[in-house]
Amino acid sequence: MNSFWAILRRDIRLAMRQGGGGGMAVGFFLIVVSILPLGVGPDLNLLARIAPGLLWVALLLSVLLSLDRIFHADYEDGTLDLLATGPLSLTLVVIAKMLAHWITTGLPLVIAAPVLGVLLNLDTQAFLPLMLTMLAGTPALNFLGAIGAALTLGVRRGGLLISLLVLPLYVPVLIFGVGAVNAVLVGPSPFGSPFMILLAITLVSAVISPIAAAAAIRLNLD
Amino acid sequence: MGKYAYFIWAAYGVSALVLIGLTFYIWSDLKRQARLLRRLQDKGTPKRPSARAMDNAP
Amino acid sequence: MFDYYANPARFMKLSGVLLPWVSGLTVILFAVGLYWGLFIAPADYQQGETVRIMFIHVPAAWMATFVYGYIAFASAVSLIFKHPLADVAAKSAAPIGAAFAFLALMTGMIWGKPMWGAWWVWDARLTSVLVLFLLYMGYMALWQMIEEPIQAGRAAAILGLVGAINIPIIKFSVDWWNTLHQPASIVKGGGPAIHSSILVPLLIMIGAYMVLFTALILAAMRAEILRRRVRNMRLAQAEGGYHG
Numbered sequence A: 001m002n003s004f005w006a007i008l009r010r011d012i013r014l015a016m017r018q019g020g021g022g023g024m025a026v027g028f029f030l031i032v033v034s035i036l037p038l039g040v041g042p043d044l045n046l047l048a049r050i051a052p053g054l055l056w057v058a059l060l061l062s063v064l065l066s067l068d069r070i071f072h073a074d075y076e077d078g079t080l081d082l083l084a085t086g087p088l089s090l091t092l093v094v095i096a097k098m099l100a101h102w103i104t105t106g107l108p109l110v111i112a113a114p115v116l117g118v119l120l121n122l123d124t125q126a127f128l129p130l131m132l133t134m135l136a137g138t139p140a141l142n143f144l145g146a147i148g149a150a151l152t153l154g155v156r157r158g159g160l161l162i163s164l165l166v167l168p169l170y171v172p173v174l175i176f177g178v179g180a181v182n183a184v185l186v187g188p189s190p191f192g193s194p195f196m197i198l199l200a201i202t203l204v205s206a207v208i209s210p211i212a213a214a215a216a217i218r219l220n221l222d
Numbered sequence B: 001m002g003k004y005a006y007f008i009w010a011a012y013g014v015s016a017l018v019l020i021g022l023t024f025y026i027w028s029d030l031k032r033q034a035r036l037l038r039r040l041q042d043k044g045t046p047k048r049p050s051a052r053a054m055d056n057a058p
Numbered sequence C: 001m002f003d004y005y006a007n008p009a010r011f012m013k014l015s016g017v018l019l020p021w022v023s024g025l026t027v028i029l030f031a032v033g034l035y036w037g038l039f040i041a042p043a044d045y046q047q048g049e050t051v052r053i054m055f056i057h058v059p060a061a062w063m064a065t066f067v068y069g070y071i072a073f074a075s076a077v078s079l080i081f082k083h084p085l086a087d088v089a090a091k092s093a094a095p096i097g098a099a100f101a102f103l104a105l106m107t108g109m110i111w112g113k114p115m116w117g118a119w120w121v122w123d124a125r126l127t128s129v130l131v132l133f134l135l136y137m138g139y140m141a142l143w144q145m146i147e148e149p150i151q152a153g154r155a156a157a158i159l160g161l162v163g164a165i166n167i168p169i170i171k172f173s174v175d176w177w178n179t180l181h182q183p184a185s186i187v188k189g190g191g192p193a194i195h196s197s198i199l200v201p202l203l204i205m206i207g208a209y210m211v212l213f214t215a216l217i218l219a220a221m222r223a224e225i226l227r228r229r230v231r232n233m234r235l236a237q238a239e240g241g242y243h244g
Helices: A002-018 A020-040 A044-069 A072-076 A079-085 A090-119 A124-151 A159-185 A192-221 B002-042 C008-040 C051-081 C084-116 C124-145 C149-181 C196-243
Strands: none
Touching: A002 A090, A020 A044, A020 A090, A044 A072, A044 A090, A044 A124, A044 A159, A072 A079, A079 A090, A079 A192, A090 A124, A090 A192, A124 A159, A124 A192, A124 C149, A159 A192, A159 C124, A159 C149, A192 C149, B002 C051, B002 C084, B002 C196, C008 C051, C008 C084, C008 C196, C051 C084, C051 C124, C051 C149, C051 C196, C084 C124, C084 C149, C084 C196, C124 C149
């Protein structure tokens, strides 16, 4: 278990030092949210109504953009080869790396979300539900995305391919994430039920994804 | 077929177009690969590279 | 038995015998189904003549789902038994399934115009098929981007299984989303009280699409096996040229 924490700490430290990861994703999140009103118009009522959906779609895109960082650097410099033959099972290595990636990119995005909500005139009572759903949903986005990132390791210019593979899998997370926030704002369903389903999706993806991603990494290593 | 005839024929038309196109594509692909294979066989090419790519061979 | 027929050489022999018969059956079923659906079946009392679109829409939507199940099954076989024929089966099925999904979308849109007054209304079933179509696109792109067949096969098998696990969740989420936004969705044919004058041609058309898929997958798998043989021979040729 020690090596699990070692990988986690190392990945977090590397992401902090490079600065790119979380900061870039948050920057992208900010840009997408700021250009959306330029596209749909500055009507505050309209913006308030579609804010949960806009924020969630912008979140999906920001997570998507950061995905190729999970494994790619370690794949190129051969660290993944070492980890795959090391004492820790590759599945646990993958979990550690996904967790580190979530802490360095997912969490900053969740923290930034309410600030961006202000830009879209999001109702104040929706701030807490928005952060809760994103806190519950971003791990699922990371888990599912890691499968795509692992599958495309050997592909040159895999970024576009990751989006094509992963975005359809994001549909349920998006629907229930936005659904839970909207439940607070307009009803009719209570916040609890879509939120519980969102948690269930996160748990399911937490089970599937490390196995699938580890298998995908292994096939790219031989 | 009444006033909706255009819609009905459009639906059947696009279906026919896609399915016949797909059939034709697969059929011509099959013929092409068979032709390529025959040409290579006529030249007496060995069936597979020596050792490395053995496991590729279906 | 499974292992016996999973031998590519034996598959080539068997499929060569089967293909003409399956093709013939496809033509017969389509002739009967189309004639019945277009000329014998009565117009529906609610939907009028447009109900005839159902005879090609429902089979296409049904086949789009079925073919993904077929790919998922082949993916599982490929991962468990590491058999190249399962990879060939999964790869060959993808474009066919994508074509069915595309047709389900197109005919659904053409049906939607007279029914709803709009080409696209984000109906739950159409939206699910749209996501399914996107899954096919990603799956095919992954096959295309990885050049080495064995490696591509294993990557695609993983994606195929992950997609198969996700499809029920996607379907459920889209249904939930749809009831949330438009509670009064028009029920298309396929309810429990479907009349036999429409059910019989519909079943014949579903049968025709199934047999068509069988014929196409046999031919596409033959082509793919030949393609891999050609690839191996070219590698051998290049090697020979290099040494000699």
